[in-house]
Amino acid sequence: MAETTTAAPVGERRTGRRVVRTLVVAYVGVLVVLPLGVLVWRTFKPGLGAFVTAVTDPLAVHAFRMTGEVALVSVALTTVFGTVAAFLITRSGLPGMRILDALLGLPVSVSPIVVGLALILVYGSTGWFGPALESLGLQVILSVPGMVLATMFVSMPLVTRAVAPVLVARGTDQEQAAESLGASAPVRFWRITLPGIRTALVTGVVLALARSIGEYGAVLVVSGNVQGQTETATLRVDTLYQTLLQPDAAYAVTFVLVAVAILTIVATSLLRRSQGGTR
Amino acid sequence: MSIQVRGLTKRFGSFVALDDVDLTVRSGTLTALLGPSGGGKTTLLRVVAGLEQADAGTVVIDDRDATRVPARRRDVGFVFQHYAPFGHLSVARNVAFGLEIRKRPKAEIAARVDELLHLVHLEAFADRLPSELSGGQRQRMALARALAVEPKVLLLDEPFGALDATVRKELRQWLRRLHDEVHVTTVFVTHDQAEALEVADEIVVVNGGRVEQVGTPDEIYDRPANEFVMRFLGPTTALGGGLVRPHDVEVLGSAEPGAVEAEVGSLRRVGFEARLVAHVPGSGDVDVLGSRSDPALRDLRPGDRVWLRAVGPVVDPSPPVPDAEGSEAAAPGEPVGVAASSRAPVRGGVPA
Numbered sequence: 335m336a337e338t339t340t341a342a343p344v345g346e347r348r349t350g351r352r353v354v355r356t357l358v359v360a361y362v363g364v365l366v367v368l369p370l371g372v373l374v375w376r377t378f379k380p381g382l383g384a385f386v387t388a389v390t391d392p393l394a395v396h397a398f399r400m401t402g403e404v405a406l407v408s409v410a411l412t413t414v415f416g417t418v419a420a421f422l423i424t425r426s427g428l429p430g431m432r433i434l435d436a437l438l439g440l441p442v443s444v445s446p447i448v449v450g451l452a453l454i455l456v457y458g459s460t461g462w463f464g465p466a467l468e469s470l471g472l473q474v475i476l477s478v479p480g481m482v483l484a485t486m487f488v489s490m491p492l493v494t495r496a497v498a499p500v501l502v503a504r505g506t507d508q509e510q511a512a513e514s515l516g517a518s519a520p521v522r523f524w525r526i527t528l529p530g531i532r533t534a535l536v537t538g539v540v541l542a543l544a545r546s547i548g549e550y551g552a553v554l555v556v557s558g559n560v561q562g563q564t565e566t567a568t569l570r571v572d573t574l575y576q577t578l579l580q581p582d583a584a585y586a587v588t589f590v591l592v593a594v595a596i597l598t599i600v601a602t603s604l605l606r607r608s609q610g611g612t613r
Numbered sequence: 614m615s616i617q618v619r620g621l622t623k624r625f626g627s628f629v630a631l632d633d634v635d636l637t638v639r640s641g642t643l644t645a646l647l648g649p650s651g652g653g654k655t656t657l658l659r660v661v662a663g664l665e666q667a668d669a670g671t672v673v674i675d676d677r678d679a680t681r682v683p684a685r686r687r688d689v690g691f692v693f694q695h696y697a698p699f700g701h702l703s704v705a706r707n708v709a710f711g712l713e714i715r716k717r718p719k720a721e722i723a724a725r726v727d728e729l730l731h732l733v734h735l736e737a738f739a740d741r742l743p744s745e746l747s748g749g750q751r752q753r754m755a756l757a758r759a760l761a762v763e764p765k766v767l768l769l770d771e772p773f774g775a776l777d778a779t780v781r782k783e784l785r786q787w788l789r790r791l792h793d794e795v796h797v798t799t800v801f802v803t804h805d806q807a808e809a810l811e812v813a814d815e816i817v818v819v820n821g822g823r824v825e826q827v828g829t830p831d832e833i834y835d836r837p838a839n840e841f842v843m844r845f846l847g848p849t850t851a852l853g854g855g856l857v858r859p860h861d862v863e864v865l866g867s868a869e870p871g872a873v874e875a876e877v878g879s880l881r882r883v884g885f886e887a888r889l890v891a892h893v894p895g896s897g898d899v900d901v902l903g904s905r906s907d908p909a910l911r912d913l914r915p916g917d918r919v920w921l922r923a924v925g926p927v928v929d930p931s932p933p934v935p936d937a938e939g940s941e942a943a944a945p946g947e948p949v950g951v952a953a954s955s956r957a958p959v960r961g962g963v964p965a
Contacts, residue, residue, distance in 0.1 A: 507697035510664055511755075513684045514691035515711035515762060525710075529701040 370592065377589040380582045388586035396562055397570035398590065404478065404553070404566060405546035408485040412542045415486070416493025417535065423494070424501040438494055441487040449487050450555025453480060476558040481566070484552035489542035496538030500531050533606065540602045544595055567591055614675040614765035614798050615640045616661060621670035623656055623822075630656040631667065632822035638800055638815075643792045645813035646802045649845070653822040654802045655770055661800070662768050663687045675765050690759030690797075694771040696751040698743035704754050705730070705739040711762035729757040732791070749780040753787075760795065769801035773808070785812050806846050810834065818842050836926055843928045850900040851930075852893075852923055859902035861925025864889065864909040872920035875899060877913050887911075891919060 378385060388394060422428065423435045441449050457474035458464045467474055474480040508530065512522045528535075550568045557564035565573065567587055574584035616638040623631040630653045638644050646654040659665040661672055663684030671680045679687050699707050705726050706713075712722045730736045733753040743751055752772060759767060772788070773781040789812050792799055803809055809816045810830045818825040818833065818841075826838040837843035840856055849856045853873050865872055875891035878898060882888075887910045889901040899921055903910045913919065 507693055507695060508699055510684075511691065511693060511697040511699075511758075512710070514662060514664065514689060515758070516685045516714050517710075518685060521714060526699060532701075 377585040385586050388583035397567045401567040404481045408482045408546045409543050412490045416490045419494045420497035442491045446551030450552040480556040484556045485546045489545040492541040493538035496534045500534040617673040619671045621667050623667045642814045643799045644815045645809035647809040648819035652820045654819040662689050662691050688765045690764035690767040692755045692769040694774045696755045703740050708757045733757045748776045767797045767799045840930050855927035857923040857927050859900040862901045863922045863924045865920040872922040877917040
């Protein structure tokens with residue numbers, strides 16, 4: 335912002351900045367660092383042995399595996415569909431793209447419970463497609479496909495919304511230049527477009543992964559939360575804490591989830607730096 | 614490698630960007646497509662490149678019909694106004710792109726990239742990213758990139774439009790020298806008449822989707838085909854019912870055949886110019902431009918009686934067009950609507 339002749343003197347500006355910095359640090363401290371610190375302390379308070387027992391409990395292991403499966407499949411599909419959607423919305427010129435854009439943003443704006451319920455209404459045994467699919471042997475609700483769908487719905491906008499603005503900002507000049515130099519469409523996509531959206535895509539995928547690992551509401555409704563079958567790690571934490579009243583075990587599972595999230599963030603930021611992310 | 618365009622028409626919705634355009638660009642020449650914004654020159658260039666498809670008409674490049682050939686197989690080099698650099702690739706990789714796609718051997722690519730970076734004086738920047746270059750350097754890189762694959766034709770879309778005035782002037786000269794060295798048939802789009810006059814072998818004046826005139830810079834300037842061309846290429850003033858250049862008006866002390874009587878309104882000396890405004894009774898003001906030391910102008914005072922005579926080409930103003938707004942043709946820079954008079958493009962223009 336341009337400074338006017340009535341700008342605050344240098345000393346005042348420095349104080350202002352210090353105040354803002356303090357506020358931000360306090361915010362991050364109270365909302366992030368403090369809870370994390372308490373979590374770590376509380377997790378290992380009963381001792382390392384108790385932690386290992388809780389984490390290796392067969393139901394917990396199954397829950398981790400569920401989360402892993404659902405998250406990975408959902409992120410893989412979301413990456414593809416989310417990117418395709420971004421291209422469709424920004425470059426296809428087809429009619430109805432603005433509506434598509436709005437619709438894709440819906441799962442982010444509504445409660446995940448609503449997403450889960452909507453899926454049941456469509457794919458459940460009394461829903462629109464449920465009976466037809468079941469007669470083909472495909473069970474969507476109360477099983478992994480439904481959980482993947484639910485997780486995809488809430489995380490796809492994260493990929494699309496990360497990639498689409500970059501596509502708009504870049505325009506198609508570079509692709510046209512590549513075309514004039516003799517590049518076919520696949521070559522243009524692979525050598526010019528993809529490298530151009532790489533950072534945005536990685537951001538979107540990381541967000542989608544975090545969302546998929548942490549999804550609770552939609553998966554709760556769709557999966558039926560059956561222990562040992564359709565219970566994910568997040569659902570497990572809830573069961574342990576609320577139903578089984580085993581707070582120590584709940585903390586242990588939570589710690590693993592948080593550790594995975596932190597590892598993901600660290601891995602991504604390392605990836606970005608190695609690609610010359612600041613350039 | 615010549616370019617021939619016949620009957621080219623292109624519409625965007627209801628807007629006619631190109632209206633039955635015919636054009637021939639001779640092999641090895643440096644041609645400017647000159648005209649106001651929105652006049653169709655960029656569209657014409659892009660259709661020749663294959664980046665747009667015309668609704669009707671043909672494009673022939675190097676005696677081969679390229680109308681249905683996709684851009685990537687036309688062997689045409691294109692330089693964009695905003696350079697379109699591949700931001701994730703170094704300067705050398707940018708220049709090498711076309712050759713890498715054609716799967717040339719690495720040694721050949723390296724040699725050619727070297728040669729081109731030398732040509733455009735960017736040898737020291739081979740490993741830099743485009744974001745680390747100035748505008749002028751990026752444009753030179755874009756040129757090297759386009760030339761790397763030895764295109765039949767080089768097309769530039771307002772190549773210096775995004776650069777500041779000094780760099781623009783430098784690169785103009787540089788483009789001319791480059792063309793003298795490399796001899797590729799080159800067509801560039803500009804709205805700057807000084808640029809076209811300075812650099813091009815031949816100028817094509819494009820306005821409202823039509824070609825107004827084709828000729829050398831001298832022909833276009835000294836013998837404009839119509840009022841639009843005259844107005845676009847330089848200053849004009851009305852004298853005796855026609856349009857003439859202010860520096861082509863002779864100021865006489867007494868009546869002579871062909872001279873119009875006028876009264877001196879003001880005389881200003883600006884730098885080395887002397888600018889006279891004289892009023893013709895019953896008509897309007899006439900602008901006269903001379904040099905500061907011109908004896909005919911030196912001693913004039915407001916109110917003096919003078920006689921003005923045109924000693925250069927005079928162009929009749931266009932006849933009023935029924936559906937045009939008012940009876941004047943558009944001033945330079947104003948987009949002209951589709952309803953223009955049916956003037957065929959004239960070669961050479963009005964005889965002097």
